[in-house]
Structures are given as C-alpha cells and as structure tokens.
Amino acid sequence: MSGTLALASALAEMDRDTLAALVRSRRPHAPAGITDPIGLASDLLKTESIARALAPLDRASLAAVRDPTGADAALVSELSGMGLLGRDGGSAVSLPEVAAALSDALDAAHVVIDSLSSDPFPGDISSDVDTSAWFTSALTAVGQAAECLRTLRDRPGKLNRSGSIAVATVKQLAESTGVEPDEVSLALAALMRAGLVTALIDDHLLITAAASSAWLHSSHVERWLSLAHAAGCSMPSTLRTEWNRADEAEIDLRALAAGVPTRYPLLPATDLTAVDDFVRGAEYLGLTVEGRFTEVADALLVGEVVTSEIARAMPETATGVYVQPDLSVVVPGPLPPKDEAVLAALARPEHIGVASTRRISEASIAEAYERGLSPATAREAFTRISLTGIPQPLEYLLDSLGERVGGIVVGEYASDEGRTRLSFARADVAATISVDRALQHLQLQRSRASDTVLYSRLSADHVLAALADARYHASSQVAALRDAEPAEPAEPAEVGALQAGATASEAAGATASRRAGAGDGPTAPFDALVERVFTAARSEPGTGDFTRRLELAIRDRSPVRVTAEARGEVRTFTLLPVSVNAGRLRAADQAAGVERTLPVNMITAVEPA
Known part of the structure; x- marks a missing residue:
C-alpha cells in the first residue's frame, strides 16, 4: 500500500x-x-x-x-x-x-x-578540567594561521582533482612556516571556514581570499574571534543537538562525539568524519581544553558577545622583541599587526606560540629586499621593535646586503646584444660577475657604452636563478620598481567592517554577497514550488481527501470505486479517472464503455477498486 x-x-x-x-x-x-x-x-x-x-x-x-x-x-x-x-x-x-x-x-x-527505543548514550559527559589556559592554543592557532596566509599569498597551494588540499601543499607550508603538517591542515581548515582562503576548483589552486588582508591587519583578539565564530557556526548538527540536550555545565566534547555513532546509527561516514574533525579543530583553536568546552566557547555557541572576555584572557600586545647575537628573535607575545608583518618579512619562523621564535638569515633579509623592502625600512623596523637594539652580526648583515641587493637589476632586453640586461650600481661588481666561473654558462657580454651593464642571451628568469645559486642577490626590474612604492598595501574595504566591529568572516560574507549581485538564487525553483503546492492545497477543488485520492489515481492510472449522491439517490461506479478540473471529475467507465462526468461536490467516497 x-x-x-x-x-x-x-x-x-x-x-x-x-x-x-x-x-x-x-x-x-x-x-x-x-x-x-x-x-x-x-x-x-x-x-x-x-x-x-x-x-x-x-x-x-x-x-x-x-x-x-x-x-x-x-x-x-x-x-x-x-x-x-x-x-x-x-x-x-x-x-x-x-x-x-x-x-x-x-x-x-x-x-x-x-x-531503537533504548538510549545507549554515555551517562557522564562532564569533566573536571582547568580550562583557564585556553588562550595558549588560541594564540598558537592564530599565529600559525597567519603564517600560512602569508605563504599562500606569495605562493598559492595546489588542490587535488577532488577539490581537497594536496599533500604537497601541506608539506610545503609546513617547511615554510615551521609548523607540523597536522597543524597546518587544522590551520587551513580554520581559514577555509572563516572565508580567508578560497579553493579555485577549476584551476586546482588554493589562494587567499579578499578578506585575508583585513584579517592580517586586525588584532590577535579579532583574529581569533573570527576563526572561533566560523568554527562554532560549522558545528555538526548532531553535536549541536547533543550539546543543547546536555544539562551539565562542564561538557566534554569528546564524550559527546564518542556517543554519536551509536545514537545516530544511520549517520553517513562523511558526517562522522566531520564530527571528528570538529573535535580536533575545537581543541586546536582553544574552544576546548582536553575535550572540555571553555566558558568563552559556551558563550560563543549561544551567540553571546564575548570580545571583552577574550581580551581579558589573552595577553596584551608585546612592546617589542629580543634580537639575539646569534640572529634568533624571541617574540614574547602577540605584536601589533604592522610590526608583525615587517618582522615576518625579515625573519623566518622557527616556533609559533604565545611566545614565538624566529630566525634572521642572509637569505631572509635578501628575500625581503628583493620583494621591495628597502634596507632603510629594515633598519628602521629593527630599531623600533628590538628591545635589545641591533646586535653587531645583524648590523653587518644589513650593511653588507644593503650594498649588494638592489645593486644588481635584471630585466628583459630585446636586441642583438642579448635577451637580458644586467645593470650594476658598481663597476667592480660587474667585473667580478663577468669572470665568475659559476656563471660562465650565462655567456655574459660587456656593454660597449657602460662598464656597469652586462648582457646575456638567456632569459631573465634563468639569469636570476643562476645569480641566486651563485649567492649574488639580484632583483628583477619589477621588484626594483617596487622600491619606490609603499611597502604596506592599501587596506581593502573589509577593514572598515572590522573596525566597525564585524569579524573578518562576516566581512568576507559581505564581500561574497556584493559579488553575488541580484537575480535568482539557487533556491528560486524551490520557492516557486512551495507557492504552487501551497496554492493547490487550498484551491477548489483540491482541498479534500477525495480530490487527492482521485489525483493519485490519475497519476497511477489505477481504477477507483467512486460513490456519488444526487437527489437522495446513491450510486457507485468503478472508474478510471482522467482529470479533475473546474470542480468536475472526468473518468472512463470501462464496464459500461462510456465516459462519465461527475461534480466533485456530489462524491461521497473514493476507494481503491
């Protein structure tokens, strides 16, 4: 039936x-x-x-x-x-x-x-854990996410054909940031939820979203709040339901998650994986400590504003860093976004946490110079943020690289002399490079007009790579032009939203809404369906069970027994309904070999034949 x-x-x-x-x-x-x-x-x-x-x-x-x-x-x-x-x-x-x-x-x-009527859920889902140090995980996650964003901004990641993040991308980010691969995956998941990275499925690329710049310009409190808010919104519905049901004040998320497969026996494997991923992500972000929800997390999950509570729990912005003679940098706490950005450009991360360590090297300084940061800007940054001044090894590094970097500019050049032109600030450097055996394959030729210009028949990219291998820090013509531009990028419109109190994820959502524009959305066909069904259910003659029985018979092409009453006479027909329209049933009476038309309001029963 x-x-x-x-x-x-x-x-x-x-x-x-x-x-x-x-x-x-x-x-x-x-x-x-x-x-x-x-x-x-x-x-x-x-x-x-x-x-x-x-x-x-x-x-x-x-x-x-x-x-x-x-x-x-x-x-x-x-x-x-x-x-x-x-x-x-x-x-x-x-x-x-x-x-x-x-x-x-x-x-x-x-x-x-x-x-099914039994309840196999564990009775004790509370735990006695000190969650006061939750900010340790929170600040570590924020720092790791920021490093991943900066790396992806310079070098987009790769996606698998399925749209998932490639293992090679995770490994590359781990090597660049000094973060363990498992934590890189968690950081990327947090960034994805917050709308700070975007997957270009057709191009198989993972790139930073427009809102990422605003997020990097915000404070550590605002950064964490945006990641935590996005994580809370992504809480699987099964976990949310169990969290709402629990009466305990100190809920253990791991205990809730452990009972999900039994209480929800038909839940697909992908949903069970999402539950496990949320548990790991919550611990990573500091929403839970050893599985137990923090007071801040509980407040976030019910939609409370907790910005002041977060600010009180987290350490204040550090006044500076400690630059050691071995060129290591101790960062005792979160830095103002501007200082953090310039330090990230000049020193590579070694450990990220509440207190972080970074390492200055010839390569890191040279790369910063090649990206457009001037030697004067680098010196000014260290002078401003270093609580220990500029130690002599760093002084030497800044001076020596300052003389070399920017003194060699490589650009494309189309003439009989070669495909690439090398311009030097000093003639002696040009003379040294022209006879360097490590660069003989470049076939460098002197210019007749100037002793500070060399030419190569190889491409500019090839020349730049060869110079880097030979430890000559050259910059491309484009990078040299960047020296004249502001080092700090213009802030996007999303920064205004953050300053007005919105999170980066909310600003990203606003941007997506603007891009979407007007027009029919994906729910438009369903909205139209609702109107048709709702109207049909309340229009004549489509409101009664008799009519629906007839409509079902028409759809199934099945005969029915129809009883009708008129002027006190009751008759029953076995009919094959054809249509119900304008309050009248049109049907074939196959036994009599005729077509009958009956007013619907005269029908008193419709039963299967």
Whole structure:
C-alpha cells in the first residue's frame, strides 16, 4: 500500500513556512514538474530522498518514524514537518515507503530495529578540567594561521582533482612556516571556514581570499574571534543537538562525539568524519581544553558577545622583541599587526606560540629586499621593535646586503646584444660577475657604452636563478620598481567592517554577497514550488481527501470505486479517472464503455477498486 495519499494530506495541512522548510531540507529532484501535494509526496517518497532524510536522525526519532503511536507530540510534529510521517483521519501515521527504507538501512547498519527505543548514550559527559589556559592554543592557532596566509599569498597551494588540499601543499607550508603538517591542515581548515582562503576548483589552486588582508591587519583578539565564530557556526548538527540536550555545565566534547555513532546509527561516514574533525579543530583553536568546552566557547555557541572576555584572557600586545647575537628573535607575545608583518618579512619562523621564535638569515633579509623592502625600512623596523637594539652580526648583515641587493637589476632586453640586461650600481661588481666561473654558462657580454651593464642571451628568469645559486642577490626590474612604492598595501574595504566591529568572516560574507549581485538564487525553483503546492492545497477543488485520492489515481492510472449522491439517490461506479478540473471529475467507465462526468461536490467516497 502506498503512503502517497497520507503524505499528501500532511503536506496539504502545512502552513507556508513549514512547507518551505521541508522543501529546502529535502530539495526535490525535479522541482519544476511538481504542482500539487500529490506530486510533492511522490517525489519525497523516492528511496534516495527518504535515505537522506533518515540519515541524521537519532534512535528516538527513528523509532517514532517506524511507529508514531505514543511518541512525544513535539517529535511527531518535527518528523511530520520533515515529510517522514503522513496524516490519516487527523492522526499521524507511518508511511510504508519510509518504513521499508528504514528497515533496509538498519539492516545494512547491523542495528536491531527493536533496540531503537533504548538510549545507549554515555551517562557522564562532564569533566573536571582547568580550562583557564585556553588562550595558549588560541594564540598558537592564530599565529600559525597567519603564517600560512602569508605563504599562500606569495605562493598559492595546489588542490587535488577532488577539490581537497594536496599533500604537497601541506608539506610545503609546513617547511615554510615551521609548523607540523597536522597543524597546518587544522590551520587551513580554520581559514577555509572563516572565508580567508578560497579553493579555485577549476584551476586546482588554493589562494587567499579578499578578506585575508583585513584579517592580517586586525588584532590577535579579532583574529581569533573570527576563526572561533566560523568554527562554532560549522558545528555538526548532531553535536549541536547533543550539546543543547546536555544539562551539565562542564561538557566534554569528546564524550559527546564518542556517543554519536551509536545514537545516530544511520549517520553517513562523511558526517562522522566531520564530527571528528570538529573535535580536533575545537581543541586546536582553544574552544576546548582536553575535550572540555571553555566558558568563552559556551558563550560563543549561544551567540553571546564575548570580545571583552577574550581580551581579558589573552595577553596584551608585546612592546617589542629580543634580537639575539646569534640572529634568533624571541617574540614574547602577540605584536601589533604592522610590526608583525615587517618582522615576518625579515625573519623566518622557527616556533609559533604565545611566545614565538624566529630566525634572521642572509637569505631572509635578501628575500625581503628583493620583494621591495628597502634596507632603510629594515633598519628602521629593527630599531623600533628590538628591545635589545641591533646586535653587531645583524648590523653587518644589513650593511653588507644593503650594498649588494638592489645593486644588481635584471630585466628583459630585446636586441642583438642579448635577451637580458644586467645593470650594476658598481663597476667592480660587474667585473667580478663577468669572470665568475659559476656563471660562465650565462655567456655574459660587456656593454660597449657602460662598464656597469652586462648582457646575456638567456632569459631573465634563468639569469636570476643562476645569480641566486651563485649567492649574488639580484632583483628583477619589477621588484626594483617596487622600491619606490609603499611597502604596506592599501587596506581593502573589509577593514572598515572590522573596525566597525564585524569579524573578518562576516566581512568576507559581505564581500561574497556584493559579488553575488541580484537575480535568482539557487533556491528560486524551490520557492516557486512551495507557492504552487501551497496554492493547490487550498484551491477548489483540491482541498479534500477525495480530490487527492482521485489525483493519485490519475497519476497511477489505477481504477477507483467512486460513490456519488444526487437527489437522495446513491450510486457507485468503478472508474478510471482522467482529470479533475473546474470542480468536475472526468473518468472512463470501462464496464459500461462510456465516459462519465461527475461534480466533485456530489462524491461521497473514493476507494481503491
């Protein structure tokens, strides 16, 4: 027996908001072809649609789907709103198609159907853990995320064909930032949730999003808040439900997650993975400590504003750094964004945490110069932020590299003399390079007009790479031109949103909304479907069970027994309905070999033939 009629009756009784929520959650396969409750019911009773709807339900809900008799009224109403229960005579009833799909799914999951009413969830989900040091993980995560962003800004990552982040990208970021690969993966996941990195699926690239610059210009408190807010919004619905149910004040997230596979026996493997990923991500960001939610996390999850509480818990901005004679840099705490950016350009990270360490080297200073940072700017930065002054080894490094870097500019050149032109600030450096055996393959030729110009028949990129290998710090013509430009990029519009109190993720959302523009969105076909079904359920003659029975018979091309009464005379016909229109039924009476037309308001019963 089909449950189409019972589900159609339930759909016909729904208000517009409930119907719209149902359609958005179930997302019918062909919305354009659905015009009435019968059509929607037929689509919702397809096996694939039922399986998707059953998957996230807990044991109590699954038991109520199988038999709603005696179930909690609120739960029955919820399941009816999901299209998993029908209506018959004013009562909720199970649907044969749903019951069959449930039985098959439970068999596949090796769950005994009679055990659904039991509650296997662990009783103790509270823990006694000191969470006061949560900011340690929080600041470490923020620092690692910032390093990953800066690296991706200069060198986009690679994606697999499936759209996932390539292992090579994680390894490259780990090598560049000094962060363990597992933590790089967690940092990238946090950045992705906050809308700070973007996956270009067609190009197989992972790049920084427009909002990333605003995030890097914000304070450490604002940075963490945006990552934590995005993580809270991504909490899997199963975990959110269990968190809401728990009465304990000190909830252990790991205990909640451990009970999910048993309480939600049909949950897909991808959803179980999402639960595990959230647990790991929450611990990484400092939302939990040894599994237990912090007070700040609890407040965030209920939507409270906790900026002041975060600021009180986290250390204040450090006044400077300690530059050691061995060229290591001790960063005792979070720095102002401007100082952090210039230090990140001049020194490579070795350890990132509440207190971090970095390393200055000839390569790091040279790379900063080649990217457009001037020697004067580097010296001024160290003078301003170093609490120990500029030690003699750093003084020497700044002076020696300052003389060499910027003194060799390589650019493309099209003439008989060569493809690449090398311009030198000093003639003696040009003379040295022209006879350097390590560079003989460049076939350098002197210019007749100047002793500070050399030419090569190889490409500019090849020349730059060869000079770097021979430890000559050259810059390209484009990089040299950057010396005249401001080192600090102009702040994007999202910075204004952050200064007005919005998080970076909210600013990213605003940017995405602006880009989306006007026009029909992906929900437009479903909105139109809701209007058609809602109107059909309340229009004449489509409001009664008789009409829906006839519409179902028309759809299934099945005969029915129709009883009609007129002037006190009652007659019953076995008919094959053809259409119901303008309050009249048109049907074929195959026994009599004629077509009959009956007013719907005269029909007193419609039963299967």
